[in-house]
Amino acid sequence: MGDEQPWWRDAVGYEVYIRSFADSNGDGIGDLRGLLNRLDHLAWLGVDICWITPFYPSPQADFGYDVADYCDVDPVYGTLDDFDAVVARAHELGLRIVVDQVPNHSSDQHPWFRQARSSPDDPRRDWYLWRDPAPDGGPPNNWVSHFGGPAWSLDEASGQYYCHLFLPEQPDLNWRNPEVRDAFDDIFRFWLDRGVDGFRIDTAHLMMKHPDLPSNPQLAPVDASASHIEQWLSLDHRFDSVQPENHEIYRRWNAITSAYESMLIGETYVFDADQWNDLLGPEHELDLGFWFLSMWMPWDADAVRRVLEGPRPPGRSRAGWVLSSHDQHRPATRFGGGESGRRRALALSTLWLGLPGVPFLYQGEELALEDGIVPTEAKADPVGFADDPTSGRDGCRTPMPWEPGVAQGFSTTVDCWLPPGHTDADTVAAQRADEGSFLHRYRQLLAVRRGLTGLAEADMVIDQDGSVITVQRDDVAFVVNMGPDPVPCRGAILYRTDPDGSADVIAADEAMIIRMSSRFGSPAGRSSRRG
Ligand code: GLC
Ligand code: CA
DSSP: OTTSOOTTTTOOEEEEOGGGTOOSSSSSSOOHHHHHHHHHHHHHHTOOEEEEOOOSSOOOTTTTSSOSOTTSOOTTTOOHHHHHHHHHHHHHTTOEEEEEEOOSBOOTTSHHHHHHHHOTTSTTGGGBOEEOOOTTSSOSSOOBOTTSSBSEEEETTTTEEEEOSSOTTSOBBOTTSHHHHHHHHHHHHHHHHTTOOEEEETTTTSSOOOTTOOOOOBOSOOOTTSOHHHHHHTBOOTTTSOOTTHHHHHHHHHHHHHTTTOEEEEOOOOOOHHHHHHHHOSSSSOSEEEEOGGGSOOSOHHHHHHHHHSOOOOTTOEEEEESOOTTSOOHHHHTTSHHHHHHHHHHHHHHHTTSSEEEEEETTGGGTOOOOOOOGGGOOOSSSTTTOTTOSSSGGGSOOOOSSSGGGGSOSOSOOSSOOOSOGGGSHHHHHTOTTSHHHHHHHHHHHHHHOTTGGGSOOEEEEETTEEEEEETTEEEEEEOSSSOEEBOSEEEEESOTTOOTTEEOTTOEEEEEOOGGGOSSBSSSOOOO
16 A cells, blocks of 8 residues: 555544344344445444444354354345445445454354364364363363353363353354465455455454463452453463464455455454554554453543553554444443433543544444343343343443334334334434434534544644543644533634533533644643643
8 A cells, every 4th residue: 555545544433233223124133224224324424434243144142243154144134235235335425334254253053163063083173172171071271251151162072172262152263274264365355355345353362372272370269150251350361362473364364455455453352552552563464453441441531541541553553442332331321321421422432533543433322322221031142141130232232213213213113132222312313303412413523523634643642630631633632521620721612512511611521622722822721731
């Protein structure tokens, strides 16, 4: 690509959780035709990239993250023709399509694993990670699944264990086997030839494991009552995560995708900033990496500053900035819920849209949705139940509310895979009809950001003054007031989250984009300057 800037430099992404976005055929499950019918919403909102979560054939043990065929569409979601129609319409609208790639593990129903499991002598056996039991007959090492319990399941027929860092239905592929690498090269090309503009790489930090599969050092004792997160955190993931050889794989993929000017965005789920920066690699590896510490931070200025200070991606790689996804409680809920939680979510989005890199919204974030209500008997996520009824990922996955009426316009049936968990007032249609709604405020925010050309090259200076956080890029400041009291502000207001706010003050839970001139000094709070 030479010195030319890549197309995603100024882009804003939007995550579509396909199962919950829009249902075109009344079976209560979102699908590609449903997305096709609603793509105009993304264009109207003003985002550039549409990332679609997995729609491949799958037994849906982890709702699509257990892939049984990497080069087709699950009939529940439609057909390859439907996918082509989505790509064609998206491109007409000026949107780019990013698909999910799930290389760490397949479904246990994938023909590869069925073959591998059929016999220790099968040529596909080594495509997965098999080991003999430990001397006591238990699992070969102490690795745990992200979803709780051992990362090993016994295959009775052969007497060997196979490794799965997620569900037993998601066996881990052996990325040291060159045939696995070749197979994925072909999968990348399959989708690139269908016109996709990029890939979101699921659990990009996990593919390679230490060749000897040694036990991880135990950091803290755990017993059987520990939650899946406590189990995970009790180990130093030195041997099952972030192995240096991942970089070989990223470079190999980048050689393929860059020939199509397509991008690679890693689900780089590591919280240590140095490790994260290293994972992104110098150049021609992952173009973007998601930085997820933001999904775990409370409404607290110190915590937000720490999150902002983490990513310093090397070379031309960039951070993907998120406040929400299909895996975590929605920000309006995390930041206290109600009107104040929703205002806080928009306020932090304003800051996030000012960061160097590519911000992503998750469907419904533009409506400032809280988590949907999912009664215990309707829960579907395989993760989290046993620990705690409010855990699990169903609340952020309830159907997208489009318009007042049956299932808020998501489907023609109320009998949806997860219950429609929002109100008529939450819907896109209701909010579009109200100029002061969150939807209009998010749209205006995106429009203002789009107008700030040239910011992509500007360094960022982070300043904290008590509860006020400022991100400064050139002469533009993104300021959020996380404290209880209003603070004075100076400069020309380009955007504010409270359209009716009083001049010259940033209210509690409010954010602004301000163009500064030198005579104004710092944009908020005390008038000293830093950086
Ligand atoms: C990623 C996905 C999550 C899935 C997991 C296993 O974290 O975002 O939804 O359960 O990978 O594939
Ligand atoms: Ca459907």
